[in-house]
Amino acid sequence: MHETVFLVDDDPAIRESICDLLDSAGIRTCCYSSAEEFLSQLSSASQGCLLLDVRLPGMSGMELQGLLLERRVALPIILMTAHGDIPMVRKALKSGAVEFLTKPFQDRELLDSVRQAFTLNRTSRESEAAFQSIHQRMQTLTQREMQVLELVTAGLTNKEIGQKLHLSIVTIKLYRGQVMRKMQAESFADLVKFWQTVHPAEPHKDK
Amino acid sequence: MATTLSQVLWKYAARPAAVAIFFVLVALLWTFPLQHVMAYPFVFLFFPAVIGSAWFGGLIAGLMAIALSYVLIAFFFIPPLYSVSVGRESRTYVAAYLASGAICVIVSALRKRSEEEIRSARDELESRVEERTAELQQSNQEILERERQLRAITEAVPQQIWTADAEGHIEYANPELLAYLGRSSAPLLGEDFSSIFHPQDAAEFRESWEAARATIGNFELRARIRNAANAYRWFLIRGIPQRGGDGSVIRWYGVHIDIENQQRAQQLLQVAQEDLSRTSRTTSMAEMAASIAHELNQPLAALITDASACRRWLQSAPANLEKATAAAERIVRDTTRASDVVSRVRSLFSKTNYVRVPTDLNGLIDELARLLKDEAARRKVSIDLQLESDLPMLYIDPVQIQQVLFNLARNGMDALRGAPEPRLLKIASRREGDAEIIVSVTDSGPGFSDAIHDRLFEPFFTTKADSTGMGLAICRSILEAHEGRISAFSSTEGATFQFVLTLNSTDQGDSYA
Numbered sequence: 078m079h080e081t082v083f084l085v086d087d088d089p090a091i092r093e094s095i096c097d098l099l100d101s102a103g104i105r106t107c108c109y110s111s112a113e114e115f116l117s118q119l120s121s122a123s124q125g126c127l128l129l130d131v132r133l134p135g136m137s138g139m140e141l142q143g144l145l146l147e148r149r150v151a152l153p154i155i156l157m158t159a160h161g162d163i164p165m166v167r168k169a170l171k172s173g174a175v176e177f178l179t180k181p182f183q184d185r186e187l188l189d190s191v192r193q194a195f196t197l198n199r200t201s202r203e204s205e206a207a208f209q210s211i212h213q214r215m216q217t218l219t220q221r222e223m224q225v226l227e228l229v230t231a232g233l234t235n236k237e238i239g240q241k242l243h244l245s246i247v248t249i250k251l252y253r254g255q256v257m258r259k260m261q262a263e264s265f266a267d268l269v270k271f272w273q274t275v276h277p278a279e280p281h282k283d284k
Numbered sequence: 285m286a287t288t289l290s291q292v293l294w295k296y297a298a299r300p301a302a303v304a305i306f307f308v309l310v311a312l313l314w315t316f317p318l319q320h321v322m323a324y325p326f327v328f329l330f331f332p333a334v335i336g337s338a339w340f341g342g343l344i345a346g347l348m349a350i351a352l353s354y355v356l357i358a359f360f361f362i363p364p365l366y367s368v369s370v371g372r373e374s375r376t377y378v379a380a381y382l383a384s385g386a387i388c389v390i391v392s393a394l395r396k397r398s399e400e401e402i403r404s405a406r407d408e409l410e411s412r413v414e415e416r417t418a419e420l421q422q423s424n425q426e427i428l429e430r431e432r433q434l435r436a437i438t439e440a441v442p443q444q445i446w447t448a449d450a451e452g453h454i455e456y457a458n459p460e461l462l463a464y465l466g467r468s469s470a471p472l473l474g475e476d477f478s479s480i481f482h483p484q485d486a487a488e489f490r491e492s493w494e495a496a497r498a499t500i501g502n503f504e505l506r507a508r509i510r511n512a513a514n515a516y517r518w519f520l521i522r523g524i525p526q527r528g529g530d531g532s533v534i535r536w537y538g539v540h541i542d543i544e545n546q547q548r549a550q551q552l553l554q555v556a557q558e559d560l561s562r563t564s565r566t567t568s569m570a571e572m573a574a575s576i577a578h579e580l581n582q583p584l585a586a587l588i589t590d591a592s593a594c595r596r597w598l599q600s601a602p603a604n605l606e607k608a609t610a611a612a613e614r615i616v617r618d619t620t621r622a623s624d625v626v627s628r629v630r631s632l633f634s635k636t637n638y639v640r641v642p643t644d645l646n647g648l649i650d651e652l653a654r655l656l657k658d659e660a661a662r663r664k665v666s667i668d669l670q671l672e673s674d675l676p677m678l679y680i681d682p683v684q685i686q687q688v689l690f691n692l693a694r695n696g697m698d699a700l701r702g703a704p705e706p707r708l709l710k711i712a713s714r715r716e717g718d719a720e721i722i723v724s725v726t727d728s729g730p731g732f733s734d735a736i737h738d739r740l741f742e743p744f745f746t747t748k749a750d751s752t753g754m755g756l757a758i759c760r761s762i763l764e765a766h767e768g769r770i771s772a773f774s775s776t777e778g779a780t781f782q783f784v785l786t787l788n789s790t791d792q793g794d795s796y797a
Binding site for chain 2: 157
């Protein structure tokens with residue numbers, strides 16, 4: 078699946094010219110004349126970014142942005158308008174738009190924004206994939222192994238963990254080896270990284 | 285019927301008979317002793333008896349008395365005695381007696397009747413006078429009662445009411461008016477009434493009062509009246525004349541209605557309306573600008589993108605001429621579209637209805653002064669018109685020229701905001717040579733600097749926070765459409781804006797649109 082710019086604008090001249098410009102830069106483009114048309118063809122496999130005019134017939138660009146946010150569609154959004162006022166820009170950026178372009182804009186502005194959005198999309202896809210894989214591996218752990226993982230990543234020694242769980246150090250070492258194997262961790266550092274990927278902002282319980 | 289019959293009998297038979305018998309018997313009784321003293325005494329006594337009967341008993345009694353006296357005379361005194369026959373020698377005498385008696389009776393009866401008629405007429409008159417007097421008394425009382433009622437009404441209404449004589453001296457003022465002015469009735473009556481008005485309104489009151497007196501018509505005005513606490517309130521004052529039979533004024537009636545709150549609300553409303561219209565002017569201007577910007581930015585965005593794409597196709601290795609040509613074609617198309625937008629905007633603003641009608645410029649200025657009267661009073665600005673009479677008619681669009689005048693006058697009044705009084709706004713018209721008419725609007729405000737002077741007529745240039753900066757720019761374009769010109773200069777006395785309209789060019793005008 079290629080990275081694509083999904084362009085939604087009701088003005089055919091704009092659609093044509095932007096499509097051609099992106100084509101000249103080797104970027105694939107799909108054009109839609111309304112938000113509804115775009116939604117009907119949106120799939121979960123869509124990659125790239127959305128280039129969206131604010132003023133559209135029917136559902137407006139801002140409304141579409143809200144809807145995509147609700148549906149957890151990860152496509153970054155670049156908004157365009159022919160009369161951008163500050164409050165509208167602020168609102169759009171607050172609700173997750175990557176960039177706000179005021180028509181008329183230079184080709185460099187557009188291409189930079191698109192590339193930036195692509196990068197963003199790629200990163201978020203990769204981190205999503207990583208998250209999924211760690212999450213899957215974590216599912217295979219037993220309850221006891223989970224407890225050990227949690228305490229290990231919190232920085233406790235084997236002895237401390239043993240005292241906490243009323244188990245011998247030997248048993249803890251056994252569980253720890255099991256966790257390393259199941260999580261496919263090369264080192265203790267990997268283990269900590271995996272834990273943080275799944276629980277990013279959570280402050281640790283024992284700290 | 286029986287009573288009427290007896291009344292008739294009494295009136296025409298019994299009563300006259302009784303009267304006649306009474307008088308004749310009295311005469312007879314006196315005649316007996318007297319017949320020895322003088323000859324024919326019956327004539328002497330029977331005549332009074334006949335006359336008396338006729339007088340007191342009427343014609344019938346008189347005739348009865350003659351008949352009875354004839355019988356008695358013939359019986360007692362005329363030979364042959366004790367017989368009713370009359371001797372030959374006495375017949376003439378008796379006949380004369382009878383004839384003269386009859387005449388006496390008739391005359392006396394007629395006299396009596398006429399006297400009775402007079403008396404009855406007098407009686408009737410008297411009774412009528414009495415009746416009339418009673419009626420008069422009653423109606424007098426009714427009038428008094430009605431006057432009391434009217435007085436009670438005038439005292440009960442919450443409006444101020446007065447009456448004045450033909451000269452305008454106050455004769456009556458109702459308690460409401462007296463209480464408002466804080467006076468007892470005595471010193472107000474007859475006083476020069478205009479002294480109760482606000483000094484600024486007294487002149488207008490006198491004016492409308494004199495006009496009403498001249499035409500004997502109603503008058504009405506709004507004026508401030510000073511109350512007991514020396515504060516002023518606005519009143520609607522109405523006066524109505526009462527005319528006499530010859531058409532002259534007998535009395536004036538007046539009523540004052542308190543409109544202070546109304547007046548105040550109206551002023552607030554007016555201020556609010558002005559604010560609103562100014563705001564909406566600004567807002568609609570901003571909205572229009574935004575929508576024009578949107579309309580224009582749309583093709584411009586396509587245009588720039590096309591141009592960029594075209595350049596990129598040309599710069600790629602190898603150059604993609606087919607794609608570049610397509611982009612260039614879109615550039616042409618989008619440029620046409622942008623220029624269409626521009627000409628649409630132009631046609632939106634250009635006046636499509638071309639009007640040139642013969643117009644009296646001084647009439648326009650007079651109308652303007654009337655329109656601005658209230659606002660000028662509120663801002664304490666006096667408008668001074670110096671118009672040259674007998675200006676020729678101009679072929680102009682009166683609405684547009686009025687708009688120019690209005691803008692200049694409003695600017696002048698704005699310039700006078702905060703200026704020391706007296707705040708003057710002078711509007712003058714004069715003829716310059718054969719071909720030109722100059723109108724100038726001068727305010728006594730602070731004037732403007734040279735730097736401002738250079739930019740005065742630029743669109744969107746303004747020194748005021750609440751202005752669009754389009755007023756003078758519009759004035760200039762209106763005058764240019766009239767082949768006239770507008771200029772401004774400032775001196776220590778204030779700012780002057782003047783415009784020139786040309787006589788020759790304005791009457792042949794369909795060459796430009």
